[in-house]
Amino acid sequence: MTPAALRVLEAAARLFYERGIHAVGVDLIAAEAGVTKKTLYDRFGSKEQIVVEYLADRDERWQAFLTQHLATADPAPSARVLAVFDASHAWALDHNSKGCSMVNAHAEISDPSHPAYPIITGQKRWMLDLFTRLAEDIAPDQAGILARTLMLLHEGALVAHGLNIFPDPIPHAREQAQALLADWVHPDMG
Amino acid sequence: MTPAALRVLEAAARLFYERGIHAVGVDLIAAEAGVTKKTLYDRFGSKEQIVVEYLADRDERWQAFLTQHLATADPAPSARVLAVFDASHAWALDHNSKGCSMVNAHAEISDPSHPAYPIITGQKRWMLDLFTRLAEDIAPDQAGILARTLMLLHEGALVAHGLNIFPDPIPHAREQAQALLADWVHPDMG
DNA sequence: CCAAAAGTATACCGATCTGTATAGTGAGTG
DNA sequence: CACTCACTATACAGATCGGTATACTTTTGG
Numbered sequence A, B: 001m002t003p004a005a006l007r008v009l010e011a012a013a014r015l016f017y018e019r020g021i022h023a024v025g026v027d028l029i030a031a032e033a034g035v036t037k038k039t040l041y042d043r044f045g046s047k048e049q050i051v052v053e054y055l056a057d058r059d060e061r062w063q064a065f066l067t068q069h070l071a072t073a074d075p076a077p078s079a080r081v082l083a084v085f086d087a088s089h090a091w092a093l094d095h096n097s098k099g100c101s102m103v104n105a106h107a108e109i110s111d112p113s114h115p116a117y118p119i120i121t122g123q124k125r126w127m128l129d130l131f132t133r134l135a136e137d138i139a140p141d142q143a144g145i146l147a148r149t150l151m152l153l154h155e156g157a158l159v160a161h162g163l164n165i166f167p168d169p170i171p172h173a174r175e176q177a178q179a180l181l182a183d184w185v186h187p188d189m190g
Numbered sequence C: 001c002c003a004a005a006a007g008t009a010t011a012c013c014g015a016t017c018t019g020t021a022t023a024g025t026g027a028g029t030g
Numbered sequence D: 001c002a003c004t005c006a007c008t009a010t011a012c013a014g015a016t017c018g019g020t021a022t023a024c025t026t027t028t029g030g
Helices: A003-019 A026-033 A037-044 A047-071 A077-094 A101-108 A117-136 A140-163 A169-185 B003-019 B026-033 B037-044 B047-071 B077-094 B101-108 B117-136 B140-163 B169-185
Strands: none
Touching (some): A003 A026, A003 A037, A026 A037, A026 A047, A047 A077, A047 A101, A047 A117, A077 A117, A077 A140, A077 A169, A101 A117, A101 A140, A101 B101, A101 B140, A117 A140, A117 B140, A140 A169, A140 B101, A140 B169, A169 B140, B003 B026, B003 B037, B003 B047, B003 B101, B026 B037, B026 B047, B037 B047, B047 B077, B047 B101, B077 B140, B077 B169, B101 B117, B101 B140, B117 B140, B140 B169
16 A cells, blocks of 8 residues: 555545545545545545445454454453453544444445445444354353343444443443343352 | 425435435435425525434434333333333334434534534433433432443444344343343342 | 656546526415 | 415526546656
8 A cells, every 4th residue: 555545545534434424525535635636546446445445444453453452351251341342442532433433334325235335244243243252251052142232232332422422431331241241150149 | 394395304304314414415305205496495495404304303203202102101110111122113113224313414414513413412312311210210329320321222222223233133122121120120139 | 777656736527516596387365 | 366375397506526637757666
């Protein structure tokens, strides 16, 4: 990837995320990247391709970020689940969040045959699979149910963060996940 | 509201929801409504105003739907909480769901001074307030925490439904809410 | 050294965008 | 009957959309 292409992708990512995909034109992207439209089209070919690479890059970065977070986390099964929420919290602080870029992109991309579609659904499937693997170390016979519940808490927290429904929803989700896991780890206490 | 204006609002609502706000032009709205652009502008003045009325109408309908659902629900406090999830489930079945229209609109409307912004945030605040009132009948001294958790489960379920992350997320959220409420109603069992 | 690659600058294309103007029709009302 | 209101039909304006064309310059690697 050439330096100009990198600047294009950076500018596009910021603008798409903050203003929405359809609201941002290629002229603006080129101007913000300090690049001519010719360069932009020489590197990417189309706006659609920029959208695809924006989402693919975001997906890749998030997966790397989360994987790294998990690699250095407490290996205890429930601690690893909580580490996911910690990673999301840290991510949301850095990438001043208007919510999940995949969810937001999905609001604008209706056609399932759009080349960006599998990236969006793929990330959600990846997260559900991750929660499922983590849940299997906690409640093997009901990992699916536990993973889905964690997924709902997590997605809900991202939305609540993006819409600023109440302060610090991700730490709140983490606490609730912790309480939930305590029930699964010690299911006979009730 | 004149018949033509109604058709415009109906067409706009469907198109905005399915394809996104910025992706739908006024020419298309007018054509789908079987109306000339002149009529459209005579009734609404601007596309922005159509967006505002689309969201306001959606908000109003949802609040009426949910209020009606609650009015006929089992008056037991935890049953009323579960009735919210039942209402969302029924709503999602009818309005073939691409997720929450407010969340989706928020992805496209970045400017907080946009006249549609308070409608979006207002609905989320209304939902949180509702959950808080319901939670006060269950755990008065910790209604805030319980309400926020219910909010996360609910929002997460709507997103999961829209993105089709796994089947029937709203009933799943309902079940988890039920388990959660059992802990609050009988907190001394553990 | 020299050719290819990567870039700038600028002008342009057809389509579509929101919004307006003009002219006329049909129904209902005081 | 005359007036208003809601509406149709059509054309247009200015801006912006995604994308292309032409000509030139800079950087860089074999």
